[in-house]
Amino acid sequence: MSDAMQVFDRALVRRRRERAAAGIGAVRPVLEAAAERLLDRLDDTTRRFESALEIGGRGSVAPMLTARGIPFVASMDLSPAMARGAGGLAVAGDEEWLPFGAGSFDLVVASLSLHWVNDLPGALVQIRRALKPDGLFLASLPALGTLQPLREALGTAESELRGGISPRVSPFPELRDGASLLQRAGFALPVADRETLDLRYRTPLALLRDLRAAGEGNAVLAADRRTPPRALFPLALSRLPAPGDGLPVALQMLVLTGWAPAPSQPQPARPGSANARLADALGTVEHKAGDPTRPH
Template sequence: MTDAMQVFDRTLVRRRRDKVAAGIGAVSPILEAAAERLLDRLDDTTRRFTHALDLGGRGVVAPMLAARGVEMVVSADLSPRMAATGGGLPVAADEEWLPFAPDSFDLIVANLSLHWVNDLPGALVQLRRALKPDGLFLASLPALGTLQTLREALGAAEAELREGISPRVSPFPELRDGASLLQRAGFALPVADRDRLDLRYRTPLALLQDLRAAGETNAALARDTRTPPRALFPLALSRLSPEGGDVPVTLEMLMLTGWSPAPSQPKPARPGSADTRLADALGTVEHRTGDPTRPH
């Protein structure tokens, strides 16, 4: 992996997940709400899945898959301690160097777990290879717009206290990135859409406490490692709630769906193979380009 692709401190991510694994239940309601929206996509298929990989599910996804009749679930996480809380067969695994053989699973679910990966296209290729033909991949990632108010409050407070600002909230992908990432990784029938969770905290401090409890604090390599000014966080939090009221927070989610290629899957028709004209289906008159009678 080139230095240009190194965005996150993966060792720091693992250490933080190890640290918070025992208390991850504090943020389970948020993880469960996101997982429910992601797994709703299983209702759109009649396929029955038997061997699933729960990637970074943090004790939420594996029980949901078991409740849906999945016979065997492997719960993998970068953090060994977090993997042990996953609810399935625990495996400590780096998403950038997956230890699974090709055709190992017929379902892979990554719920809010791939956004700390440096080489996301490479990780998706490995996940596709770990799927059996016609296996299903489901993933949710925080998308652009997530924690935007916190990002702006921290930036404004830091700019006021000292020259310049440093990244304190992770960069997130845009919706338009989703389908292209799946196609690049070789998934068939790729779909990328957007969902959101609207959260509300009684205090700004409660938001920071949840981020710490989930192991989701800043791990960007470009972060400022100096001790922040003492007034930084109090000033930023005051901007989040100027009147001391509740703090609304939006979790924008990029939802990805893709299938491992298989001969039995539907394929787009060959251009020119249609036996019905579009004009006939629409009940209109077909005009050639340059036809003077063509309406303008």
């Protein structure tokens, strides 16, 4: 992987998730709510799944998959401690180098875990290869707009105190990027949509504590690693909107759904193979290009 593709410090991500493993219960309600939104997509298919891999679920995804009757569930995490407590067969592994053979699973789920991957297209290709034909991939990632007030408050405060800005909140993908990522990775029937999880915190400091408890500290390589000014976080947090009933935080989730290609799936018709005209179906008159009688 070229240096230009290195956005995140993966070793730092692993260390932070390792430290967060013991206290992950503090944020379990948020993780479970996000996982439920994602796994609702399973209700839209009659496909029965026998072997599932969940990536980075932090103890929220594997129990839900088991409760849905899936007999074999493996839980993979960059952090060995997080993998051990996830609820499935524990596998310590890297999303950028999946340790599984082709066709190992018929379901792969990644709930809020792929946003720290440097080569996301490459990781999606490996996930698709790990699926059996007609296997399903479900993923959610924080989308553009998540933590935007915090990003802006930190940037403004740091600019005032230091005269410059260091990235302190991870960059997130846009909705329009989702389907194209799945197509590039070779998934069939790709779908990208958005889910919003509305949260509320008593204080801005409580939000920072939850991010730390989830192992979601800043791991951007370009971040300034110097000790921040003592006034940085108090100044930034004082500028966040905090009405009397708490600080509203919208977790915007990009939800990806794709299938591993299989001959049994619906295929697009060959060009020219239609046996009915669109004009007839719409009850209108067909005009050729350049026809002077064509309405304008």
